[in-house]
Amino acid sequence: MKPRLINILSRLDNTLRWTGIPARVADEMSDAPSVDRKRRPLRWTPIWPMAFSCALFILSLTWPSALDRVPLGGVIVTMTFSQAGIIVWLVQLIHQRGPLGKPSWEDDEREASLRKDSFLFCLGLLACLNCLGQPFVLILSHRQNWQTLHIASVAMSAFLLNVTLFASLPTLYASWNLRQLPKE
Amino acid sequence: MCGIIRLSIYNRISVFRAEQGISRRQLAEAVGVNNQTIGYLERGDYKPSLELALKIARHFGVAVEMLFSFERFESIAMTLKRAGEDE
Numbered sequence: 001m002k003p004r005l006i007n008i009l010s011r012l013d014n015t016l017r018w019t020g021i022p023a024r025v026a027d028e029m030s031d032a033p034s035v036d037r038k039r040r041p042l043r044w045t046p047i048w049p050m051a052f053s054c055a056l057f058i059l060s061l062t063w064p065s066a067l068d069r070v071p072l073g074g075v076i077v078t079m080t081f082s083q084a085g086i087i088v089w090l091v092q093l094i095h096q097r098g099p100l101g102k103p104s105w106e107d108d109e110r111e112a113s114l115r116k117d118s119f120l121f122c123l124g125l126l127a128c129l130n131c132l133g134q135p136f137v138l139i140l141s142h143r144q145n146w147q148t149l150h151i152a153s154v155a156m157s158a159f160l161l162n163v164t165l166f167a168s169l170p171t172l173y174a175s176w177n178l179r180q181l182p183k184e
Numbered sequence: 185m186c187g188i189i190r191l192s193i194y195n196r197i198s199v200f201r202a203e204q205g206i207s208r209r210q211l212a213e214a215v216g217v218n219n220q221t222i223g224y225l226e227r228g229d230y231k232p233s234l235e236l237a238l239k240i241a242r243h244f245g246v247a248v249e250m251l252f253s254f255e256r257f258e259s260i261a262m263t264l265k266r267a268g269e270d271e
Contacts, residue, residue, distance in 0.1 A: 108221050109235075
């Protein structure tokens with residue numbers, strides 16, 4: 001192999017080592033993984049997909065009639081779909097390992113209780129929002145005489161909002177409930 | 185009217201831990217919890233289950249009442265002073 005290529009490869013290796021990912025993977029695959037590996041609470045990240053989903057829902061409620069008059073309607077629709085893509089990607093990142101950032105079988109009693117509380121909070125809030133929101137949307141659709149396309153877009157964005165809230169709210173709740181401990 | 189009275193639970197795990205010279209992590213491993221849980225317990229942010237309280241008490245070889253109480257524990261200075269007066 002050429003020395004120049006070896007140099008590039010070793011630099012790539014060093015860059016990867018610098019990220020800390022290989023050490024982390026090795027630690028997780030070892031027989032005795034370190035117990036005190038810090039799990040960073042996600043205090044702000046879950047707010048982004050929730051804000052995006054809320055914006056998308058409000059847009060779908062208020063914009064469709066205006067969309068017909070806007071010449072760049074296609075661009076706006078594309079942007080909406082890409083926004084949905086960003087939301088799904090962010091939600092997947094947040095929800096991947098649950099509200100505490102780790103699988104539930106690793107929980108001790110405090111963490112299991114926090115996990116339960118965060119899901120209860122989330123489901124309670126979702127139930128309230130849906131109970132109040134559904135009649136509101138129904139009345140609005142009747143009063144404004146919505147077309148089928150409008151109803152479909154509202155239903156889709158409401159579904160996306162529900163999924164986002166279900167995936168992000170428990171993480172947000174658990175992250176804000178984990179207060180920093182002073183070092184020993 | 186019947187209401188739920190939430191009492192605070194005070195503990196002196198940190199005192200026993202310091203006395204025996206063991207870290208949070210060692211105690212956590214001994215009783216089978218995360219070391220952060222010991223930190224939250226010591227700070228009074230988390231109330232342990234009966235099982236965990238008994239496990240911690242057994243680890244230190246004392247009765248559970250020696251570790252956990254509904255009343256504030258006397259400070260070490262006060263305990264020493266009282267012990268000195270008794271002698």
